[in-house]
Amino acid sequence: xxxxxxxxxxxxxxxxxxxxxxxxxxxxxxxxxxxxxxxxxxxxxxxxxxxxxxxxxxxxxxxxxxxxxxxxxxxxxxxxxxxxxxxxxxxxxxxxxxxxxxxxxxxxxxxxxxxxxxxxxxxxxxxxxxxxxxxxxxxxxxxxxxxxxxxxx
Numbered sequence: 001x002x003x004x005x006x007x008x009x010x011x012x013x014x015x016x017x018x019x020x021x022x023x024x025x026x027x028x029x030x031x032x033x034x035x036x037x038x039x040x041x042x043x044x045x046x047x048x049x050x051x052x053x054x055x056x057x058x059x060x061x062x063x064x065x066x067x068x069x070x071x072x073x074x075x076x077x078x079x080x081x082x083x084x085x086x087x088x089x090x091x092x093x094x095x096x097x098x099x100x101x102x103x104x105x106x107x108x109x110x111x112x113x114x115x116x117x118x119x120x121x122x123x124x125x126x127x128x129x130x131x132x133x134x135x136x137x138x139x140x141x142x143x144x145x146x147x148x149x150x151x152x153x
Contacts, residue, residue, distance in 0.1 A: 003062070004054060006148030010065055011050020013141045014043040017134065024123070024130070033118040034093040035079040039134050042072035046141070059149045066145035069138045076135030083121045083129050093118035 021040055024030045032040075046068040053061030082089030093116075116122075121129045128136075 001147075001151065003148050003151040003153055006144055006151050007050050007053045007062060007065070010062070010069070010141050010144035010148055011047050011053075013137065013144065014046035014050070014069070017137055018043045018047070021130075030122055031116045033116040034090065035075065035082065035118045035131065036116075039072050039075045039079065039131065042068040042075070042138075046072075046145075053148070057153065062145050062148035066142045066149065069142035069145055073135045073138035073142065076131045076133075076138060079118065079131035080129060080135060082119050083131060085119070089118045 018040060021032070021036070025032055046065050049061050049065040049068060053065065079089075081087045123130055125133065
């Protein structure tokens with residue numbers, strides 16, 4: 001396959017994942033948590049890098065696309081760990097430890113809590129959350145970007 005085809009599949013994959021995320025949010029009524037939003041940014045960058053790669057050519061743009069895909073895969077894997085309780089997430093979007101809080105501090109934490117927590121799994125398919133699926137898909141997209149970087153023009 002040509003570099004253009006590989007780039008189209010990789011950037012198109014990121015665009016499709018972004019569209020799916022927006023559909024879950026706006027059509028399905030599933031508000032994203034902070035980590036969900038963080039996972040979207042590298043996909044957006046990958047789409048823009050795909051446009052740059054198609055317009056400007058060269059191996060640099062696909063290599064940067066691979067880094068963007070690996071970035072969102074890393075965030076997705078981190079988010080999966082937060083959802084599964086393997087490690088603590090950012091204090092801005094998880095419940096955290098409340099055992100040492102007095103009543104006033106607990107009330108303040110409850111009032112400052114985000115509407116959507118990062119440590120809850122709102123949707124699963126085959127035992128994997130959206131964050132997990134994003135991580136796996138993004139690893140596949142990174143492979144497509146690498147193939148694009150290696151392909152002949």
